Amino acid sequence: MGSETLPKLPVIDLSSREGLRPGTETWESTRKQVCHALEEYGCFVIESSQVSLDLHSEIYSSVLDLFDLPLEIKQQKPAHQRDHPLGRSSSFSPKHERIDTENLTTLEGAQSFTKLMWPCGNHRFCESAHEMAKIMMNLDQTIVRMVFQNYGVEKYFDYYVGSMNYVIGCSKYKESETNESYLGLLAHTDKSFSTTLHQNGVNGLEIQTKDGQWILYDPPSHSSFIYLSSDAFKAWSNGRVRSCCHRVIVNGNKTRISLVSTTFHKGPALSVPDELVDEEHPLRYKPFNHL
Ligand SMILES: O=C(O)CCC(=O)C(=O)O
Numbered sequence: 001m002g003s004e005t006l007p008k009l010p011v012i013d014l015s016s017r018e019g020l021r022p023g024t025e026t027w028e029s030t031r032k033q034v035c036h037a038l039e040e041y042g043c044f045v046i047e048s049s050q051v052s053l054d055l056h057s058e059i060y061s062s063v064l065d066l067f068d069l070p071l072e073i074k075q076q077k078p079a080h081q082r083d084h085p086l087g088r089s090s091s092f093s094p095k096h097e098r099i100d101t102e103n104l105t106t107l108e109g110a111q112s113f114t115k116l117m118w119p120c121g122n123h124r125f126c127e128s129a130h131e132m133a134k135i136m137m138n139l140d141q142t143i144v145r146m147v148f149q150n151y152g153v154e155k156y157f158d159y160y161v162g163s164m165n166y167v168i169g170c171s172k173y174k175e176s177e178t179n180e181s182y183l184g185l186l187a188h189t190d191k192s193f194s195t196t197l198h199q200n201g202v203n204g205l206e207i208q209t210k211d212g213q214w215i216l217y218d219p220p221s222h223s224s225f226i227y228l229s230s231d232a233f234k235a236w237s238n239g240r241v242r243s244c245c246h247r248v249i250v251n252g253n254k255t256r257i258s259l260v261s262t263t264f265h266k267g268p269a270l271s272v273p274d275e276l277v278d279e280e281h282p283l284r285y286k287p288f289n290h291l
Pocket residue numbers: 169171185190197204205246248258260
């Protein structure tokens with residue numbers, strides 16, 4: 001007893017700008033680590049230096065302001081989305097609330113979402129949300145480029161970038177009043193292509209390994225992220241990368257906030273590239289409409 005050590009989540013350093021230029025030695029070795037992590041775990045922890053302490057405190061205090069808005073304000077949608085079946089605000093349990101945003105990656109998008117929530121404006125939310133959205137989008141695109149290159153299908157990368165929608169969901173899990181832990185979110189895989197998550201310093205996200213063990217995501221710094229490959233990534237890769245199974249257990253006496261950037265393919269069909277089908281990997285997934 002006691003001799004088994006708990007597995008650890010892979011940690012990959014994406015903090016050096018120099019190393020993130022395709023073709024550098026660091027790029028070449030990092031892309032192998034990235035692919036290996038997604039194939040083995042369906043996730044990895046990103047070491048990044050892009051979130052300053054200022055941005056960290058700005059974003060989480062403004063997201064708390066967002067949750068504090070009246071429900072009828074939070075439920076509003078832009079005119080072109082009013083008949084969309086999914087609500088903007090949803091919850092899994094009385095202690096969990098999620099608000100989906102849209103188009104925060106562009107300045108105009110961030111401004112129009114902010115105006116919908118705060119007709120008199122909220123500069124702090126707009127700036128910090130736009131900044132975080134861009135950081136998460138750039139991390140995603142770097143990682144996907146690495147994977148495409150590793151699998152020899154980089155020629156599809158520009159199409160990928162042009163056909164992805166980024167949706168950022170903000171989740172709030174109330175502190176546990178009784179000191180008893182509770183299930184904040186059931187074990188699931190995401191339906192997105194990929195998911196990039198940042199949190200406010202309160203742990204709770206757990207990742208399931210291949211052999212069924214649960215590992216707590218405990219970020220090494222305020223600027224760390226966790227990257228998950230999801231259902232559509234698994235299908236696109238013809239089963240090479242795992243779709244990461246995860247859940248949230250809240251057991252602290254602090255409110256947990258997470259920002260989850262998910263990608264969705266908006267084209268008519270997403271299909272496995274021919275290059276990823278061979279004798280060893282017969283085609284496992286038909287083309288599908290991701291949305
Ligand atoms: O809040 C978290 O840590 C996880 C959220 C999540 O898994 C999701 O929104 O799909």
